Amino acid sequence: MDRKTIHFATSVLLLAVVSLLSAPVHAAGFAIFEQGAKAMGMAGAFGAQADDPSAMYYNIGGLAMFTESEFYAGVSAVSLGDSDFTGLAPFPGPDVTGTQKNQVLFVPHFYYVRPLKENLNLGLGMNAPFGLTTEWENTDDWAGRFLSEKAALQAIDLTAALGWRAKDNLGLSFGLIVRNSTLELRKRNAAINPFTQTAVDVAMVKLEGGFDQGYGFTAGLFHQPTDRLSWGLNYRSQIDVDYDNGDATFTQILSGDPAFDGIVASILPADQHVSTGIAFPDNATLALAYKITDDILVEADYIWWGWSSFESLELAFEDETLDTTFAQNYDDSSTYRFGLRWDRSETQQLRFGYYFEDSPQPSTSTGPLLPDADRQGLTVGYGFSGERFQVDLYVLYVDLSDRTTTVNRDNFNGSYTGSTLLAGVTVGW
């Protein structure tokens, strides 16, 4: 037996598998707009009302208008409905389907405002304005497992702000944001089994970050020119979070052939640190509210998102040969939100809302990691306001447009469908 030629063949295998182990792992940011039950009863069209402490999110300009201390705390339950994938030829083909795990995520929010002195208010907030979990069922068979089995992103903002009531009907506010975020990605790697000349699973790759921080600011304006008319402007800056201390683990999946498995084992990267970063987009809100009658108020908000910040995701491993950059190339996008508030009595409100938004995701990036789509939502809300406390409730149904991509950058094409049901409660006191 000739060692030179054998080793040559071995090196061919090594090269092939090394390149596969650095194959795509990527993530996308995803906004969560459900940060207060009152606002969400009106589909989030709240920037020109901003009259509870969730103004810290919807329009910080409203912070300036408080005259008493208030707490406002609650949670949204996000239940992913049936979210399915059906493939298209040439790959992975019409016989391939996939289903995301049904799961319920809880997204909390907490706000506190208090007057510091006349015309100057302090606001503190904690909420989760970005996050996502995309996890696919039956990962042994899921055709997209070499792109993503699971992607989970959490971002928790701590916001501290000052609001200045410049006039009785005009507020200006500014706040600083510390964003704490963590990221988890899990996928498999494939190699060509030389005995079958077909693809087999050879490794599970998991990237897990700790919590890392990024910093930004927010500024807003609230103005009520007449008893019936109010409007607002809010801006929240882009925040870059660098995940510096992620852990990458590589776990081999045996093929059953000792020689092939030995080669894979010999070139499987060691577990090591990995770093990456996400540029969360900035956004700007223009909000307008009008009281049609003494009991009925309508509001329309336009929200612009600077998703073009999400150009790429760069993974930097300790072993630099594994480094990879994945283009995301998101586009800026728009959301349109419409709400109606009906004051049934001094203490009770009924709320209704509708919104629609364009997906910032280009079809080239629509894939198993984050299949985003245009969406629209319908909401109903209820509020009770007593002497000492208030309770707000909402239910929101979100329908994702069917999204078919034939230009996915990984040549993984097909149609994604999905819907989400959310419900939330916030209590103020």
Next chain:
Amino acid sequence: MRSTKLKVVLLLLVLGLSLGSAWAQCSGTKYVALGDSLTAGFQSGGLAEQYDSFPALIFGQLDDTCGTFEQPLVSQPGIPSQYHLVGLFPTVIEPQEGDAYPMNAELARPYDNLGVPGATVNDVVETTSGGIFNLILRNPAFGNTTQLQQALSLQPNFMTLWIGNNDALGAATSGMPALLTPLEDFQEDFETIAGAIAASGADFVVANIPDVTTIPFVSTFPSFLVNPATNQPVQIGGEFVWLIGPDGTTPLTPADKVLLTGGTYMALGCGIPAAAGGVAGLPPGTQPACPSGGLPDTAVLLAGQVAEIQARVAEFNTVIENTANALGAGFVDARAILADIATNGLELGGISFDSSFLTGGFFSYDGVHLTDLGYAYVANRFIDEANETFEMNIPPVDLYPFVFGRGAAGARLPAYLAKDAVLSPAAINNVLSIFAGKDFELDLDVELGTIGPRGRRVPPRSRIVSPLNERRFRRYREPLRF
């Protein structure tokens, strides 16, 4: 100019017009494929169960067809016997053992897949028998007709034509540019073929010839010595140790290509300088396999030969593309497609394929012909072109079954590896013999109706003999290694 049309007319008279007229009445697509081994579905050194040949895959995507798509199906392990990978340590690739039989030889009309392994452009218009042609053309039963005549006798309204590879690749895989077909001959024959198809009124798509440097048979081995322990180039005094060429003294350069067959010789020390442990530089005849001590010229393509072949292929491709354009045929740029696979690979849902030998998933064990996935990918390129040129709206072939293997959920090793593999001496040179076309002895005594029902194995009527192989391998008592 050959009297091709006259021959077609005579053929139809011989066969009787009933066959043709039956198909002529069909309003759907009557598809016939004309070509060489790539059209035949040749893979890993043999022709076996060609259900996934690219023409068969294209036919499977057509929705309104005239009858079935008939191929010269061969049972496992194929004619010639297909290779399998016996082991990785050492890396041994061998023909499988066993006899293969034609499974569709009783078909009473020409096959719809008229790809003949080894066929050149001239064979398509001239050759009626010999070697593997006997398996596919089955003359004299069909009036001693050629591939082209049999194809047109089926009255197709849609055809694919991928021919010319053997006019160039034989020169590459044998390291002998002298085997290149002269340009004038190529042009005359190709224009005859394409002209006859166009004159028949059929829509057709042609493909051109790949660059030889993009196939693993040519691209796998570097021209310098690699240290087996580190997998890095061996350096002596800071210099690479270049392998020695056919004259026994001249070192190869990066532009020289060591063919896949060179691995066998390197295993014997050929081409490796004596200072690095080989026989190059030792007295002539030390190693009978390479009397000069260098790699034999059949295992090397020197830079000048590469350039010569590339230049001729470029001329052939100009003829192919110009002819296709002039006749309104679709044109598949196979050269560009395979160059793209070699350079950029193919990403399918996080799985990477490329032109690497053994591990690339696109080329089969012979280093020249494609895997099922490779053929399926090529089928889609023909479909794209047919759709664009003829507004045919054929859906693409689903690649999924070929990525993971048919019926494989997490494909596992094939069962035969668990058994005791019997090693036989014939090996990779079957590829060479298949490029020799007619010179490859295939003594099949085929008579219509005598082979037995389709798909049923019947006793072998003859054995496959390849004196070329026997001669070449009698010297080596051990299996091939790469």
